[in-house]
Amino acid sequence: MALKMDKAALEAFLVKAFPQVAGDFAIDRVDMDGIRVRLVTAEKHLRPGGTVSGPAMFSLADVAIYLAILSRIGPQALAVTTNCSIDFMRKPAAGADLICEARLLKLGRVLAVGDALIFSEGLDGAVARAGLTYSIPPVRIER
Template identity: 65%
Template sequence: MPIMMDADALAVFMKDVFKQVADDFAIDHVGETDLTTRLLTADRHLRPGGTVSGPSIFALADVSAYLMTLARIGPKALAVTTNCSIDFMRKPAANTDLIAKTRLLKLGKLLSICDVLVYSEGLDDPVARASLTYAIPPR
């Protein structure tokens, strides 16, 4: 199955369907089985101690798996997260974007399974790793 939505189409979709958070994210790359997105980190994403909060990191991983799934199935707003496991491994930098490198592991008729590595821009080692499963709405 080819790419159904490119970066521009995904960005427009996010602004239409999730306007409350769409401006927090940017889409850097869309491939058949990989996607790179970023959290445009701002003060609202920080927790006490001056680091990016866990919920903000989770949001990036979740949005990234969602966008990877939509890139392949098209604009289906009702695709939903059914499972997520996330490991927070390192403290991310506070004044830099977070970058998510998403890999589509499986795309079936009912489920999409993705692996996401989250990095602080400029650092080699990931700050978090997530595995997400999305339920795909019936056609």
């Protein structure tokens, strides 16, 4: 099975469907093994104490799995998160981009399950790990 959306198509889709977050994320790599997405951290992503906030890390994991799914099924804007569990394991480096390595564990007709590891540029070891489940909308045939 080949990718249905490459890096350029995914980036264009984000700009069109989700312009509110498109500038926060950069796709470093996408292939059949998964996707690598970067959160370009800015002041708005920080919490008191100068570290990247939990909601910003959740966003990165969520967007990465969403894009991994779309790379395989095509532009389905209405695929939605149905479950997420995230473990925050260590404090990210101040001012460093976060990098998410995401892969799909199962891609079915109705559900997709993925795993996301988040790293802080310049630090060894993951700073967070998330498991996400997505609901994939049925394909509708126009008559």
